[in-house]
Amino acid sequence: MDYEPILPLRMIAFQILFLLVAIAVESSILRLRLRFGFQTSVQYTLAINLAAIVVGWVAFLVIEPLSPLEIKSQIISYILFDRLSLNNWNAPIGATICAIGVASFLVTFFVKLKGLEIIMRADGVWKLDEEDNRPAKRVSRDERYARARQGRSDTQQALSEFMDAVIQANAASFSAITLLLLLRYWVTREVA
Numbered sequence: 001m002d003y004e005p006i007l008p009l010r011m012i013a014f015q016i017l018f019l020l021v022a023i024a025v026e027s028s029i030l031r032l033r034l035r036f037g038f039q040t041s042v043q044y045t046l047a048i049n050l051a052a053i054v055v056g057w058v059a060f061l062v063i064e065p066l067s068p069l070e071i072k073s074q075i076i077s078y079i080l081f082d083r084l085s086l087n088n089w090n091a092p093i094g095a096t097i098c099a100i101g102v103a104s105f106l107v108t109f110f111v112k113l114k115g116l117e118i119i120m121r122a123d124g125v126w127k128l129d130e131e132d133n134r135p136a137k138r139v140s141r142d143e144r145y146a147r148a149r150q151g152r153s154d155t156q157q158a159l160s161e162f163m164d165a166v167i168q169a170n171a172a173s174f175s176a177i178t179l180l181l182l183l184r185y186w187v188t189r190e191v192a
Contacts, residue, residue: 006080015053017180019050019053021176021177021180022045022173022177025172025173026048026049026173027042027044027045027046028041029165029168029169029172030044030045030165030166033161033164033168033169034161034162034165044116044119045169047119048112048116048119051115052108052111052115055108056107059107074093105170105171108170108174109167109170112166112170113163113166113167116166127158
């Protein structure tokens, strides 16, 4: 049986729309929180989002052939026809979608965090390791005591702010994309 190749143009268009929304939202947050320039924040955000998309599609293309036939039919029905088919997976589909959403958020956060760190190291902007390797200057006993009471070194504080900025940017872009998906669902439901 020969099959004709099908190009899911609607899915490609929405992937591009979601990429543009994520870049706009995340670059503004990273610019404010990490004090990048406009162009730098957009370039960094574009690079880490493209890396996240590649990782996501590779994971999808690895997992999809291993999934049961019922799930494959749901995936194909949703991607090509924008609706879920009726089969045994209709009842647990909500919990499955929520679990996939949480997992994709966490994996995307990790990819963006490590991707941004790698890009900043390659660009010579990453300064956190240099603070640990600087020569130790003579610090008074009172100053050491004050630092110990604070509980966090400057490097730990900077790393925490870096991680907070990336997770806020990721959460904001996921929220914006979720709102777009809900708006799309609401509009297509009204038309149908």
